[in-house]
Amino acid sequence: MxxxxxxxxxxxxxxxxxxxxxxxxxxxxxxxxxxxxxxxxxxxxxxxxxxxxxxxxxxxxxxxxxFMHVTREEFERLRKTTSGLNTLEDVVGTLGPPDFDHPAGFSSTEPVGLGPRRTTDFRQMTFSSLSDTANVHVAIGLNDKVQFSFTPKPVARD
Structure with missing residues (x-):
């Protein structure tokens, strides 16, 4: 592309x-x-x-x-805050309960060799109170393995 x-x-x-x-x-x-x-x-x-x-x-x-601007400094702070959190238990133990918990948050479909495609479902949690400018999203996959992403929060509207 x-x-x-x-x-x-x-x-x-x-x-x-x-x-x-x-x-x-x-x-x-x-x-x-x-x-x-x-x-x-x-x-x-x-x-x-x-x-x-x-x-x-x-x-x-x-x-x-x-959307709000997430400074490089804020991004790095969030990255350090979530670094070393590898399981669902680590995440909840360190960050507390999420603001949103979506058991069927999203799915990802990938080809597997020449055979059928494989779909994996991910639970998704969102922590909105950890930052003034960014939401922290946690995708929880198989064996409670976690992945983090940070997205700018919407600008407040009148």
């Missing part, structure tokens, strides 16, 4: 705008984010970075305006 070319000129041909107005075409415009997406089954979306007709960049996204 190629990367977006942020040096390309902005699209001015109007093709994406026209296509997004056609109900039978799976391209939508999200006005709040100022983004075009391809919408698939189960409302899965793929962000469009370049016009499919002229190759120009799509409009600048407003996504960054909707």
């Amino acid at each position: 190629s990367k977006p070319n942020f040096e390309a000129p902005r699209c001015e041909c109007g093709t994406l705008e026209a296509l997004s107005k056609e109900p039978s075409i799976p391209i939508v415009f999200d006005a709040e984010l100022n983004e075009y997406h391809i919408v698939g089954t189960a409302q899965q979306q793929v962000l469009i970075y370049h016009c499919i007709f002229c190759g120009g960049q799509t409009p600048a996204s407003r996504r960054d305006e909707l």
